Amino acid sequence: MQDVVFITGATSGFGRAAARRFAEAGWALVLAGRRQERLEALAQALSSQVEVHTLALDVRDDQAVSQAIEALPEPFKRVRALINNAGLALAPEPAQQVKLADWHTMIDTNITGLVNVTHALLPTLIATGEGASIVNVGSIAGQWPYPGSHVYGASKAFVQQFSYNLRCDLQGSGVRVTDLAPGLAETEFTLVRTGGDQAASDALYRGTTALSAEDIAEQMFYLATLPAHININRLEVMPTRQAWSAFAVDRD
Numbered sequence: 001m002q003d004v005v006f007i008t009g010a011t012s013g014f015g016r017a018a019a020r021r022f023a024e025a026g027w028a029l030v031l032a033g034r035r036q037e038r039l040e041a042l043a044q045a046l047s048s049q050v051e052v053h054t055l056a057l058d059v060r061d062d063q064a065v066s067q068a069i070e071a072l073p074e075p076f077k078r079v080r081a082l083i084n085n086a087g088l089a090l091a092p093e094p095a096q097q098v099k100l101a102d103w104h105t106m107i108d109t110n111i112t113g114l115v116n117v118t119h120a121l122l123p124t125l126i127a128t129g130e131g132a133s134i135v136n137v138g139s140i141a142g143q144w145p146y147p148g149s150h151v152y153g154a155s156k157a158f159v160q161q162f163s164y165n166l167r168c169d170l171q172g173s174g175v176r177v178t179d180l181a182p183g184l185a186e187t188e189f190t191l192v193r194t195g196g197d198q199a200a201s202d203a204l205y206r207g208t209t210a211l212s213a214e215d216i217a218e219q220m221f222y223l224a225t226l227p228a229h230i231n232i233n234r235l236e237v238m239p240t241r242q243a244w245s246a247f248a249v250d251r252d
């Protein structure tokens with residue numbers, strides 16, 4: 001039976017690179033995201049290699065998510081890997097300057113959206129059983145604080161703990177769960193975070209070597225294709241040129 005991967009946030013960055021990586025290995029693809037034209041372009045590019053099903057949806061809409069998953073056509077029903085990748089950071093300014101709506105959007109996408117998709121796919125993943133995987137995309141921000149991370153980092157801390165807690169409940173089902181926590185990676189992430197400021201995005205990545213979308217897609221593929229008896233609980237990946245910094249001390 002053909003392996004099926006369900007990827008959220010497939011229209012850009014890690015998700016789009018993951019679609020290409022799994023397609024290379026012959027997996028059938030279910031690709032979700034809000035931007036339909038991008039989904040169609042990706043499906044067109046990959047459908048000569050593998051079977052592709054696109055879902056133009058917003059992960060925040062639990063009804064749309066559960067209906068789309070219930071209505072998956074036959075070749076895509078038996079999902080073996082869920083790549084829970086859709087997410088975003090907004091408002092890089094300090095917490096006290098952020099619009100409440102931006103906090104809500106991050107919580108609704110990174111937490112509610114991720115649990116919406118997980119809840120709808122759990123029966124399928126459990127039916128797949130041994131060798132099935134959930135790769136939840138967290139972030140180094142879920143573990144390490146930094147200025148301007150406020151709700152974004154907190155939402156990724158949720159992803160880590162939810163992943164660990166899921167493991168407890170899924171024990172015996174054969175379904176693996178990983179919190180994949182990338183560091184600095186060059187995608188459209190910073191463009192989204194800065195409200196479309198291309199210069200700010202370019203400045204962040206200039207003069208260093210960030211991770212690429214393909215680097216993270218490779219980790220996703222690795223996690224989903226490990227021998228069935230191995231579960232990597234958390235995989236934190238930074239560029240070699242990124243590390244932690246000193247504690248900040250307020251002085252007179």
Ligand SMILES: NC(=O)c1ccc[n+]([C@@H]2O[C@H](COP(=O)([O-])OP(=O)(O)OC[C@H]3O[C@@H](n4cnc5c(N)ncnc54)[C@H](OP(=O)(O)O)[C@@H]3O)[C@@H](O)[C@H]2O)c1
Binds near residue numbers: 015032
């Ligand atoms: N890049 C980094 O440095 C970095 C580091 C650590 C973790 N991450 C995490 O990695 C994940 C992927 O980010 P990326 O770097 O690949 O950024 P990206 O290029 O901006 O891609 C984000 C993806 O999420 C989708 N998305 C956002 N909101 C959505 C919604 N409400 N419903 C459905 N899809 C939605 C977007 O699709 P549509 O806009 O078409 O819906 C897009 O495909 C995110 O969870 C992010 O927090 C990124």
